Amino acid sequence: MFEVLRASFYMLWRSFSDRFVLGCLGLIVVSVPIFNLCFPDESAFHLSTFTVTLLGKYLCFAMLALSVDLVWGYSGILTLGHGAFFALGGYAMGMYLMRQIGDRGVYGHPILPDFMVFLNWQELPWYWWGFSSFPYAMLMVVLAPGVLAGVFGWFAFRSRVTGVYLSIITQALTYALLLAFFRNEMGFGGNNGLTDFKELLGCDLQADETRVLLVVSTALLLGLSYIGCRFICESRYGKIIVAVRDGEDRARFLGYRVERFKLWLFVVSAMIAGVAGALYVPQVGIINPGEFAPLNSIELVIWVALGGRGTLYGALVGALLVNVAKTQFTGIFPEAWLFVLGTMFVLGTLFLPKGLVGLVQREDQ
Numbered sequence: 001m002f003e004v005l006r007a008s009f010y011m012l013w014r015s016f017s018d019r020f021v022l023g024c025l026g027l028i029v030v031s032v033p034i035f036n037l038c039f040p041d042e043s044a045f046h047l048s049t050f051t052v053t054l055l056g057k058y059l060c061f062a063m064l065a066l067s068v069d070l071v072w073g074y075s076g077i078l079t080l081g082h083g084a085f086f087a088l089g090g091y092a093m094g095m096y097l098m099r100q101i102g103d104r105g106v107y108g109h110p111i112l113p114d115f116m117v118f119l120n121w122q123e124l125p126w127y128w129w130g131f132s133s134f135p136y137a138m139l140m141v142v143l144a145p146g147v148l149a150g151v152f153g154w155f156a157f158r159s160r161v162t163g164v165y166l167s168i169i170t171q172a173l174t175y176a177l178l179l180a181f182f183r184n185e186m187g188f189g190g191n192n193g194l195t196d197f198k199e200l201l202g203c204d205l206q207a208d209e210t211r212v213l214l215v216v217s218t219a220l221l222l223g224l225s226y227i228g229c230r231f232i233c234e235s236r237y238g239k240i241i242v243a244v245r246d247g248e249d250r251a252r253f254l255g256y257r258v259e260r261f262k263l264w265l266f267v268v269s270a271m272i273a274g275v276a277g278a279l280y281v282p283q284v285g286i287i288n289p290g291e292f293a294p295l296n297s298i299e300l301v302i303w304v305a306l307g308g309r310g311t312l313y314g315a316l317v318g319a320l321l322v323n324v325a326k327t328q329f330t331g332i333f334p335e336a337w338l339f340v341l342g343t344m345f346v347l348g349t350l351f352l353p354k355g356l357v358g359l360v361q362r363e364d365q
Contacts, residue, residue, distance in 0.1 A: 037208060065300060075266075081170030081174040149269070157263050277291070317355075
């Protein structure tokens with residue numbers, strides 16, 4: 001185990017791309033608090049709180065793209081339902097934030113959230129119990145998507161469902177969850193979802209300091225997730241996963257329990273997506289069933305494909321560039337964004353088969 005860890009850290013140090021990614025995240029951790037909190041609003045060096053929040057959202061999307069690249073780029077599992085794991089992690093965080101509102105809600109009920117009071121609920125549902133505790137909520141952030149991925153993956157991989165059939169089933173899964181969470185009877189806010197959050201661990205969510213802390217936390221967790229994914233990919237397990245991707249029948253013939261390797265990686269990927277969703281919710285201030293939309297999961301695949309599948313850092317590049325472009329185009333020509341996204345994907349597929357990072361990719365010495 002020690003030898004594997006040492007080899008992985010050596011690989012991180014040797015690879016220019018990995019050093020660049022971790023260096024950029026380190027720069028964010030150091031510079032964002034300085035430029036937002038230490039310079040006055042009128043200063044040219046001031047980084048606005050709006051920009052800080054936008055950066056935090058981009059980093060959450062980068063972590064989500066990283067989870068997709070881990071399972072698609074290295075095991076060949078094209079999932080069109082990873083948005084479901086992202087949303088489940090977000091709902092777990094949202095439920096905790098709703099419990100922190102207490103009697104400061106519109107209806108002033110000390111226990112029930114406003115939407116439950118409005119719908120004449122008499123008591124808190126059993127599945128909301130425990131979400132007043134931060135450790136319990138964080139456990140659910142990884143456990144909810146992890147259990148769903150484990151159950152779904154066990155049946156799918158055990159039945160040897162692969163290729164486009166698996167992609168369609170994952171898309172059906174997220175659409176089913178979308179329909180379920182839209183229902184008021186589910187107890188998750190229905191169409192409106194969960195919003196009007198007040199504080200996180202006693203910190204005002206509207207305060208500049210809290211916004212900065214959230215971005216710093218997101219950057220740090222993204223860095224840890226990246227290191228963890230690189231460790232997996234460079235380990236013996238990662239080599240087997242790549243072998244399964246390139247020749248599943250051959251790996252099975254050699255005696256490997258292919259479904260176990262795929263299932264384990266699928267669950268880890270889902271947990272990373274759940275953490276990304278949990279970090280996303282307090283920064284944007286809302287979580288609703290729209291996050292389950294199949295289109296969101298399809299966009300994730302486009303991010304990874306445009307950035308560079310099977311590289312990890314390419315997924316981060318794709319997520320950041322596409323979402324920056326989305327912010328700009330939806331502000332100028334909102335109705336044209338989907339056409340722009342489709343054009344980017346088609347051109348990237350035709351002329352950049354290795355993604356954007358393929359233009360500058362080199363063998364690290």
